[in-house]
Amino acid sequence: MKAIVNIFLKNGVLDSQGKAVQHALSGHGFQSVRDVRVGKQIIIEMDESDEVSAKEKVAHMCEELLANMVIEDYEIEIQA
Amino acid sequence: MKVGIVQFPGTNCEYDTQHAFAALGCETQILWHKEDSIPEDTDLVVVAGGFSYGDYLRSGAIAKMSPIMKALKAYAENGGKVLGICNGFQVLTETGLLPGALKRNEGLHFISRHHHLKVISNDNTFLRHCKTNEVVNIPIAHHDGNYYIDEEGLKQLHENHQILLQYTDEKGNINNPNGSVESIAGISNITKNVFGLMPHPERAMESLLGSNDGRRMLEGFLSA
16 A cells, blocks of 8 residues: 655745745746645555555654644545 | 763764863763663753754654654653754754744755854853843854744743844844744743754854854853
């Protein structure tokens, strides 16, 4: 089973990297770019057969280590 | 006085820190992160600067999982004094021993230069030899020094005199190099036995090297 974790800064916490990328894209003529957020993706291969249990474990990993809950939010997608 | 200095893979300020405290007459000991206890009669533990685990994932994030951090947490909760400098500050916020978090600098650059700081609270062990509103000159060297805390947390920092230092110019006017909330450069926990700051007082021990203002700060930890 594979878990895909996406981590982004919380809404309201300034994403300086996203702003810099947005600025660069606009400067290169991509005028329709309205907002850019930069995050990270962590892909975890697991020996799990139950999707619910896998998701629970990954949520625990996020709270413990993968995300800093003071400034970041996470989303988990489980793939068979 | 006995000072323990925590060393992770990637720590690089442990020997400067050792040199600084030795110059103040302290007995020092490097504590490898795999240790699972703090040596008895340690008076102060310093989590030194550097790039623990290459700053992988987030600065200080992987370090917080090291065996010594469990021991350090117990030591701090028991009233033991802890000082986190630069990466050490990041490790202490990640561990939850200090509130808030350190984000990438707002301008995205690594900043390495001397910076003026204003002393905000001196009713604590660390800054007791400094005066309130005094301006000191201490080097900074960081990529992730942008201190973040939410409004409620900030209110608590104010109410409990937990803000230690702010980035300013030489006259004490706010001069924020990295986007930190209220230009905060260092804080303490509520019980004032855990301290964290991004600037490096251990690099400001001799006027020949630009400033000796760090000496007075570190001397606060020496027994009266």
